[in-house]
Amino acid sequence: MKISREDVLRVAELAHLELTTAEVDMYQSQLDQILGYVDKLMQVDVAKVEPMSQVVFAAASGGSADAHPELREDVVLPCTVAEPILAQAPDAAKPFFRVPRVIER
Amino acid sequence: MSATSHFPGRWTIPAVRDALRTRKASAREIYSHFIARIEKRNPELNAYLTLSPERGLAQANRIDAAIARGDELPPLAGVPVAIKDVISTTGIRTTCGSKILEHYIPPFDATAVERLERAGATFLGKTNCDEFAMGGSNENSAYGPVKNPVALDHVPGGSSGGSAAVVAADLAVVSLGTDTGGSIRQPGSFCGVPALMPTYGRVSRYGLVAFASSLDKIGPFATTVSDAAAVLSVIAGHDRNDSTSASMSVSDYLAALGQPVEGLRIGVPEDYFGTGLDDEVRAKVEAAISVLEKLGCKRIPLHMPHTEFAIAAYYIIATAEASSNLARFDGVRYGLRVPEETLGKMYRTTRGQGFGPEVKRRIMLGTYALSSGYYDAYYLRAQRVRSLIAQDFADAFQKVDVIVTPTAPTPAFRLGEKAADPLQMYLADIYTVTGSLAGVPGISVPCGDTAAGLPVGLQIFGRHFDEARVLQVARSYERASGNAD
Numbered sequence: 403m404k405i406s407r408e409d410v411l412r413v414a415e416l417a418h419l420e421l422t423t424a425e426v427d428m429y430q431s432q433l434d435q436i437l438g439y440v441d442k443l444m445q446v447d448v449a450k451v452e453p454m455s456q457v458v459f460a461a462a463s464g465g466s467a468d469a470h471p472e473l474r475e476d477v478v479l480p481c482t483v484a485e486p487i488l489a490q491a492p493d494a495a496k497p498f499f500r501v502p503r504v505i506e507r
Numbered sequence: 508m509s510a511t512s513h514f515p516g517r518w519t520i521p522a523v524r525d526a527l528r529t530r531k532a533s534a535r536e537i538y539s540h541f542i543a544r545i546e547k548r549n550p551e552l553n554a555y556l557t558l559s560p561e562r563g564l565a566q567a568n569r570i571d572a573a574i575a576r577g578d579e580l581p582p583l584a585g586v587p588v589a590i591k592d593v594i595s596t597t598g599i600r601t602t603c604g605s606k607i608l609e610h611y612i613p614p615f616d617a618t619a620v621e622r623l624e625r626a627g628a629t630f631l632g633k634t635n636c637d638e639f640a641m642g643g644s645n646e647n648s649a650y651g652p653v654k655n656p657v658a659l660d661h662v663p664g665g666s667s668g669g670s671a672a673v674v675a676a677d678l679a680v681v682s683l684g685t686d687t688g689g690s691i692r693q694p695g696s697f698c699g700v701p702a703l704m705p706t707y708g709r710v711s712r713y714g715l716v717a718f719a720s721s722l723d724k725i726g727p728f729a730t731t732v733s734d735a736a737a738v739l740s741v742i743a744g745h746d747r748n749d750s751t752s753a754s755m756s757v758s759d760y761l762a763a764l765g766q767p768v769e770g771l772r773i774g775v776p777e778d779y780f781g782t783g784l785d786d787e788v789r790a791k792v793e794a795a796i797s798v799l800e801k802l803g804c805k806r807i808p809l810h811m812p813h814t815e816f817a818i819a820a821y822y823i824i825a826t827a828e829a830s831s832n833l834a835r836f837d838g839v840r841y842g843l844r845v846p847e848e849t850l851g852k853m854y855r856t857t858r859g860q861g862f863g864p865e866v867k868r869r870i871m872l873g874t875y876a877l878s879s880g881y882y883d884a885y886y887l888r889a890q891r892v893r894s895l896i897a898q899d900f901a902d903a904f905q906k907v908d909v910i911v912t913p914t915a916p917t918p919a920f921r922l923g924e925k926a927a928d929p930l931q932m933y934l935a936d937i938y939t940v941t942g943s944l945a946g947v948p949g950i951s952v953p954c955g956d957t958a959a960g961l962p963v964g965l966q967i968f969g970r971h972f973d974e975a976r977v978l979q980v981a982r983s984y985e986r987a988s989g990n991a992d
Binding site for chain 2: 444486487
């Protein structure tokens with residue numbers, strides 16, 4: 403097994419997910435199977451290849467079009483949706499969202 | 508009413524326009540006709556999650572008032588549309604197919620939605636989908652699967668299964684879906700309707716609930732390629748609220764449709780016709796390519812060597828981005844909150860109970876791929892392989908004008924058939940995720956049915972921002988194959 407039970411618990415902790423025992427078992431075997439498949443990426447020689455984190459139009463189309471505009475001016479605009487947003491918050495005390503105690507003992 | 512032979516007697520955008528102009532029907536009557544059809548058919552299909560008659564009738568009334576005044580009508584005047592439930596709509600519940608947003612009502616419209624409204628469309632409601640657009644069968648919706656209107660015991664495809672089904676079942680004239688790894692094209696293929704994924708950045712994602720930000724796109728379903736082109740013309744273009752939306756000018760997509768395709772070079776990559784491709788799908792797609800050749804297109808064989816690595820790269824990149832994007836659902840600001848004593852416990856319990864199995868699986872996979880010690884081996888490597896896949900497309904487009912492939916390796920499968928095996932479900936995305944990773948536009952256009960009567964889709968990829976060419980080839984095929992008037 404590539405993925406241990408401890409791996410699953412560690413990842414669930416990182417992702418803030420409460421899992422049942424049955425889910426831990428299921429995800430252990432499924433992640434193991436999926437990552438086993440993903441290992442085929444190891445066959446590709448990527449030593450001289452840059453990572454692509456966003457669509458780069460020039461590279462993929464053989465053109466050099468600059469598809470993205472200049473950054474816009476940083477202008478303050480009024481936000482008119484604060485009321486409806488707070489109105490459906492699980493627990494709001496205007497103008498705040500209220501949450502349980504942050505410091506755990 | 509103008510009709511297509513594939514969907515006889517169907518309302519299309521030109522049919523709505525004719526009816527309004529000649530006063531054969533009012534926008535209100537057309538809208539009410541669709542609501543009545545939905546109320547009759549939807550309990551069986553489960554394709555709509557929420558109807559929006561209040562907003563839709565107000566929109567229809569505004570169109571009827573404009574007609575009475577003799578105003579010029581906007582391009583989608585009185586056209587009833589459906590919107591996938593991952594796209595924000597002011598005042599209309601937007602669940603993303605998830606329990607965690609069961610009662611969420613957005614305070615703003617997505618830009619695509621706002622543009623549809625400005626173009627005169629009337630909103631029927633929100634369509635069912637895989638939870639947070641994660642899935643290829645619509646079986647991952649917290650509100651139950653959509654049934655394929657062509658064969659009720661089959662899936663409609665996913666994740667935009669509801670948006671495909673409502674157009675196929677005549678419960679909307681056109682609809683919006685979203686495509687991250689095939690979620691527009693594959694359900695279009697399974698339900699037998701044209702389905703367009705625009706170029707990355709062509710349509711603003713402002714107001715689209717994010718799944719994988721380097722891959723997500725919004726695009727239309729329609730019964731004709733020209734109706735898909737008409738919707739794209741309305742929703743495309745730069746938006747100051749989405750810095751990833753492109754500033755490239757928007758073509759007149761409808762005008763491009765009539766151009767002859769003679770002399771175009773169509774690339775046929777051998778890598779999309781290997782093992783795993785259903786024989787009937789292969790035969791239908793080959794026949795479609797022959798139709799294009801008869802129209803004067805030149806068939807060019809291609810090899811796109813990194814195709815076989817696309818699924819692996821896609822499922823690392825998409826899940827990594829998803830694990831980050833979905834961190835916002837923590838019970839603090841919107842949606843479900845499961846009360847707990849401490850903040851940390853509230854996060855974990857809310858997310859554990861609010862998300863369904865596939866969403867949790869992808870968050871786990873993405874978190875693992877980004878975690879310390881695995882980032883280079885998985886995430887960074889997947890991004891490097893993505894570059895190679897994009898390069899395959901760039902190289903191909905040096906030699907050809909469009910690339911044609913099957914949309915999916917099989918026709919629609921049965922409900923439940925793949926639900927227990929996530930990897931098998933992922934592998935079915937083999938022909939769609941490539942174009943997603945490269946960011947190119949692609950359409951699925953119906954190219955006949957199997958002996959069992961299940962639709963097959965032909966996929967056509969084009970260069971970045973060359974939707975006009977993709978639509979032109981799709982339209983020429985549609986017309987030549989007798990699928991449209």
